[in-house]
Structures are given as structure tokens and as C-alpha cells.
Amino acid sequence: MQHKLYIVSTPIGNYEDITLRALRILREVDFIVCEEYKPANRILSHYKISKSLIPLNEHNENESTIEVISEILNGKSAALISDAGTPLFSDPGSYLVDQCISKKIEIVPVPGASSLLSALVGSGFYFNKFYYYGWLSPKREIRSTQLNRLKNITEILVILETPYRLKALLKDVEKTFGKNQKVVVAFKLTQENEKYLRGRISNVLSKIEDQKLKGEFVLLIDNQAARSFRKK
Secondary structure, X not given: OOOEEEEEOEOOOOHHHOOHHHHHHHHHOOEEEEOOHHHHHHHHHHOOOOOEEEEOOOOOHHHHHHHHHHHHHOOOOEEEOOOOEOOOOOOOOXXXXXXXXXXXXXXXXXXXXXXXXXXXXXXXXXXXXXXEEEEXXXXXXXXXXXHHHHOOOOOEEEEEEOHHHHHHHHHHHHHHHOOOOEEEEEEOOOOOOOEEEEEEHHHHHHHHHHHOOOOOEEEEEEOOHHHHHHHO
């Protein structure tokens, strides 16, 4: 395992979703690179894994990358995890991977849970192609500009957002795409109260407001119909 960086996927909600290989790797590596201490300690404690941690996030990415690479070049192995799910999707770590590659350190992905794929396969949409945008800007004017650009992409659009901006995001999407736009909100994926809210955005928004829903989610926008409309 020496001179390797493992990119390890962890559960996005349900602790049973970790793989046997991920557990083995987390137990065997010399140290773990995490986004934040608290979520990392919580998940490692659940699996009774004790390892030294090096935090790597947007505030210390350069400094932590130097430290991690130094440790690996000295013969150690490391696993990179995010707070939840598959690392590098809208999470820090890309610079670390880039620098490891430049130093000829082997990169080994260990696949597992992903909110992106879970949302897609449960959506009911046909998605031989899709466009992953990730996080929109928290600033309304910039977000409006981003959504207007996305309107021109005639695929399934995948957007992530924080729980407290769910209603605001849907209202902005409704304003840009129209109240009849078909969407799916994949809500609290893999958890006991997981649900998929499907249909026209105006109806989905009403359900969310009526049920006072707040939690982690993935928004899918079916903009494929725009392609057919433009061909006519």
C-alpha cells in the first residue's frame, strides 16, 4: 500500500452503504485525509476505526497537500474522504490529486455511495446523458445568470444546494424555466425519510411548502424537451 493515495467513498446517509473494500482500505492505510474533523470522526467511530487525521479543506488546501505528499513520499499510504459520499464532487481534494500525479504517486479510487447517481437512477428520467452543474452561486443575481445559461443545455440538469435554500432555488428555477418544467427533488437520499418529489415544478414546490421539508437534496431538471421543441 506504500506510496498510494486512495480516494474512498463513504455513505451519504445510511451507514450500511459503505463497501467492504472501503472498510479494509480505511483500516489499512497509515492516515486519513478528511474534509473536517467532526464528520470524519463520526463515521470512523461508527466503524470502530482509529486513524490519525489530516484535515484538508478550502482554508488549508495548499499547506495540507504539502504535508500529505511528504508523508506519502516517506513511504506511507493515505485515504482521502469527504464529509459524505464520493470525494472531489464539489469538495476539496483536486489539488492534492493533481500534485500526487505530478509526483508519480499512485491514485486508487475506491467507489461507493454517490448522491448524484442515486438521484439519477431513482428519478424516473431517461438519462443516457446528463449535465452535472453542482452548486449554484448563493447570490441571487449570479444564480439567475447561471440558470439562464443552463436553460440552453438540453439534457437532464443536476444541481446541488444547501437545505435552507431549497425553496429559494425552486422559485428561481420556476421563474427561469416556467411553472410546467418537470423536475425531481431527491430528498434525504438513503435515509429513513428518503423521498422523491416528481412532477411540474409548481406542484413540487407546493408539496415542499405544505410539508415544510428541509434537508439534504439533489435537484434534477428535465430539460430534454427543449431539444425537441427547438428542432421543430
